[in-house]
Amino acid sequence: MRNIVAEINDLCFSYSGKEVLHNIDLVVNQGDFIAVVGPNGGGKTTLLKLIVGLLKPTRGKVRLAGGKAPKKGVEIGYVPQQIDHNLSFPATALDVVMMGKHVPEQRLMFNRSRKDRKDGLAALEKMGIAEFADRKISDLSGGQRQRVLIARALVTEPELLVLDEPTASIDSRGQTQFYQLLQGLNKELTILMVSHDLLSVSAYAKSVACVNRRLHYHQAFETSGELLDAVYSCSVYDSCPVTVPFPDSRTSELSKEAAND
Amino acid sequence: MIEVLQFEFMRNALMAGLLASLICGVIGSLIVINRLVFLSGGIAHSAYGGIGLAFFLGLPFMAGAFFFSFLSAMIMAAVSTRSKQRADTIIGVMWAVGMAVGILLIDITPGYNVDLMSYLFGSILSVPRSDLLIMAIAGGAILLLVFYFFNDLLIMSYDEEFALVRGVPVRRLYYMLIGIVAITVVMMVQVVGLILVIALLTIPPYIAEKYTKSLVQMMVLSCMLGMAFTTGGLWISYRLDLTSGAVIIFLAGSGFFLSLVLDSLITLNKRRLTIKSHQEMSG
Structure with missing residues (x-):
């Protein structure tokens, strides 16, 4: 069972x-x-x-x-509905992913950031968008932003x-790829x-x-x-x-x- | 420019301007990314009620304005979390009522009529040392708070729901942020006046947001832009004998339109490059 x-x-x-x-x-x-x-x-x-x-x-x-x-x-890794309302937000793809690493109880521990960065990059790699890590999120396409949000959920190491x-x-071609990716994660x-x-x-x-x-x-x-x-x-x-x-x-x-x- | 600084009021004005720019750059960035501009406007104008109250009770201006703005800020924060749909309407109501209360309180205060213009458009040239000290201490405290909660604020600003799931105390942070905005606004009223507070809180961060990749960079660039606007504005107002607050904002406004022009040039150039690369590919 x-x-x-x-x-x-x-x-x-x-x-x-x-x-x-x-x-x-x-x-x-x-x-x-x-x-x-x-x-x-x-x-x-x-x-x-x-x-x-x-x-x-x-x-x-x-x-x-x-x-x-x-x-x-x-x-739980939570991927909310695409948030388009804050598009010009000043953050790179990697910044957004690393938000998933934030632990409020340890907000003063700055020495973790190098490992966080590595984990963040690994999650982006897994989603196939590692090359966009330093792009501002407003410069990404809708599909790429969606992958960033999933990477942000993945760095929390969810079950x-x-x-x-x-x-x-x-778009529909992107969707097929996207579902295959989810199947892999599954x-x-x-x-x-x-x-x-x-x-x-x-x-x-x-x-x-x-x-x-x-x-x-x-x-x-x-x-x-x-x-x-x-x-x-x-x-x-x-x-x-x-x-x-x-x-x-x-x-x-x-x-x-x-x-x- | 240097010889201007032999006057103490000019040195104080410059200090006030730089301090204000520093605080406005940091808090203004948070206001812009959280879309709190209208709410900040509401707080700034209801501060007027506090000024009236201070005169009516014979209290120092800062105390009255601070008490009133903080109270109205908390009410606005509660309204904007509870009934999101009509939050802007209620803020608009408080905006207007706050100003009306201020004028009525000054009307019924016996004695001479206060020069309201100086509170509308600021009196940076007459900032006393004591106010500078208050600004430095309150500003320092605000910046420390923002520094301590920086990551929490960043995550909350980008995606409130995700922040909640991660265990960030979103509700309390939101009230804290609005409280900080209220304190900032009261301090700014002294420098550029309440009509113009919003411009200094929003224009530098708006320009900075477009050219930066992170919140820290955005804050740093808005601080620098703010300092350029206030120092430049002070100097021009001294040379041409104009109202300093208005000149500062006019300068910031010019910067705003310049950045719009720069933006469209960048977009045009990008499009040109794309078309060129397509032509090369097909050719």
Whole structure:
């Protein structure tokens, strides 16, 4: 049996009187690659924020397993939605990555910086953008910035990598590379990712969690075809009670056909 | 230029200008990268209420302005964290009410009418030694705080959520930053006046941000630009007998527009190089 990384039990979350998430149960095992799909406003990002601890559940609990440092709990690498609002920020790619190395309790220890720098460069190397280390972040493309943010999460040596719509600002060719990269990372760490891109999800993720106020988890699949079925079946009430309506036309036609059957 | 310095008021003015530039360069950089310019404007103008209060109660100017700005700064900080959507509106309200309160308090204070112009546009030429000392001590304390929390502030400014996940005490740091802004603004009011505080806090960092790669570099360059603007402005105002605060800001404004021109030249040159390299590739 694989180790449990995170466990969510009977969790509810309300925001200004509206229930965003209801009775959520989810177990994240070591080595999982879970894609979280669902409509806008369905609570995907909220779920991620609850897991990384940015929000506190109204009811229920998020339990992070002990892992390497039982007292501290599992180290989570958090990759937020692309932040474009602070583009001209005066920092290089390496500076941003090294932000992940910051430990508030040790803010006066300056002698660590050389090792931090080395780790930062290694993380950029892993993401394939080491040559941009000294570029200002405003001079990078959207895809490169996204990789910088993942490198920033990687230097925290996480066991669980949590990504919120990482491919939103990457073109389709870049996306393939990007998912392959995630697949590589998945060999060493557990990944939980919010995505809109269902086709890629079916090709690269190992399981799918449909979130629309409630959560329905489609366990690990043998083939990607099966997973694709699960993704699409989310719009059909019979096989997935969460009933996620898909926004783009192709899938909504598919679901209409399925509904007519 | 040297002979100007034989006057003590000129030496004090120069010292005040340099000190102000140093503090403005560091704090202004934090204001710009955190998009707190409007909030700083609100604090600066509500400081006016504090000036009125100080006159009404017969207290020293610094005490009144400091108390009032700090209070309004904390309220603004609370508003901007709690109800982000309408924070700017509420800051706008406090901005206006603060000024009105200041004028009303001065109206009902018996005795002669104070020269409000000097608080609007500064009175750098009449900064007493005692104020210089206060500025140096408060400025030193502020810079030490920023130095101690530098990395925390950097991470929070770039990505608040990530900072929270890393365990940075974002909420407390934010209040601290706004408090520091309030102290800075009160000190600046003495030097360039509250109308012009914002320009000195924002123009040097704005120019510096474009040409630097890190927050430290940005702070250093804004300090140097600020010093150039204040010293140059003081000298010009002395030679041409003009209001010093206004000249300083006018100089900073000219620098701002020059940097815009420089920017478009750089962009044009980049485009030219790209087109050239494409032509070479195809040719």
